Amino acid sequence: MRASIDRLYPVLALALLAAGTVWLERVSRVEDPAAAGAQRTGPDFIAEQTRILGFGSDGRQRYELISERLTHYPQDDTTKLDQPRLTMQSEGRQLRLTSAEADVSPGGERVDMSGEVRGRREGGADRPEITFASEKLTVWPDDHRAATDTPVVLTQGQSTATARGLRADNLFGNLTLIGDAKVNMPRRPRNPS
Amino acid sequence: ERADRDKPVNIEANRVTVDDRNKVHIFEGAVVLTQGTLTIKGEKLVVTQGADGFQNGVATNDKGLASFRQKRDGSDEYVYGEAERIEYDSRAEKARLFNRAMVNSGGDEVRGHYIEYDSISENYLVTNAPGSKPTATGDGRVRAVIQPKNENR
Numbered sequence: 001m002r003a004s005i006d007r008l009y010p011v012l013a014l015a016l017l018a019a020g021t022v023w024l025e026r027v028s029r030v031e032d033p034a035a036a037g038a039q040r041t042g043p044d045f046i047a048e049q050t051r052i053l054g055f056g057s058d059g060r061q062r063y064e065l066i067s068e069r070l071t072h073y074p075q076d077d078t079t080k081l082d083q084p085r086l087t088m089q090s091e092g093r094q095l096r097l098t099s100a101e102a103d104v105s106p107g108g109e110r111v112d113m114s115g116e117v118r119g120r121r122e123g124g125a126d127r128p129e130i131t132f133a134s135e136k137l138t139v140w141p142d143d144h145r146a147a148t149d150t151p152v153v154l155t156q157g158q159s160t161a162t163a164r165g166l167r168a169d170n171l172f173g174n175l176t177l178i179g180d181a182k183v184n185m186p187r188r189p190r191n192p193s
Numbered sequence: 194e195r196a197d198r199d200k201p202v203n204i205e206a207n208r209v210t211v212d213d214r215n216k217v218h219i220f221e222g223a224v225v226l227t228q229g230t231l232t233i234k235g236e237k238l239v240v241t242q243g244a245d246g247f248q249n250g251v252a253t254n255d256k257g258l259a260s261f262r263q264k265r266d267g268s269d270e271y272v273y274g275e276a277e278r279i280e281y282d283s284r285a286e287k288a289r290l291f292n293r294a295m296v297n298s299g300g301d302e303v304r305g306h307y308i309e310y311d312s313i314s315e316n317y318l319v320t321n322a323p324g325s326k327p328t329a330t331g332d333g334r335v336r337a338v339i340q341p342k343n344e345n346r
Contacts, residue, residue: 127213159242161209174212181209183218185242186201187228187283 044074054108054141063088063141067102077106084113090144090171094122097139111139117148121172128157130172144171152177159185194264195313197229198286204238216242226250226281230271231312233281235259249282261288265315270299274310286312294319305335 067081100115119132164179207222235252252259260275276290294308305319
């Protein structure tokens, strides 16, 4: 019986020591305000009727972002937009995207739009206008890329297309419809032959 | 069928790549194109869109043969064709079948290296494209089987 206590003695001593340090640390800890802030979930600022212009390094305007309300959250430095309207230029053609709301990542290199996302890319002289509709769309403004995994409806001039997802490059210049893609191209009646 | 040409074109596939700059649609994976009674099937279809909508399509099938099927005008017979590559030109309304081509129309069957099927006149031209290497099946000659037409038809 005694032997087991002898063997237990170091374990008991260590446990006591550990308990002591934990107690000491808790007592001496100073309540630092920043840590308290971490629990905060609210925003640190809100802006209403905002219009943001983004410029490229070459000084040219890259995008214009209008939104009803802009809410910034310090915890993860993300920004939530209500009724955003993003307008971007690429190769002289304008792309406009709107949705119910959007979450902008820190630094704004990724924008997750959700809720009736609608897009319209201006047509050129020889190229019809492209429109886009889906429930969600992720946009990477800097590299003009967009993608979604929610069902999309796309129109290009007279043609309409649907699919389960989409990847788009240079602002919907080239797009890939992924999954059950269906395209309908009406034939405009040719000159009455 | 003549009425096909003014019908909308529907195309289904697993994946579509749209290249806006040079107006090309690339369809990949179980591709089915339908326009009225015309049906074209393949694994890949490249469609170049002209100003008036559907222009022409090139269907290929790396897993086998691309095929096309169209009802003949005023009869319920179908023309069926298959080949490694099928080019359909909607303006000229011609289907050009390349390599291991075969067209079967109402029992008449024609095989050859290259077949051109004109859906307006509904006749087809079978040739061995010059410089084509003899096909594996034979010495590259054209094969045609014309069914006897019985009088009561």
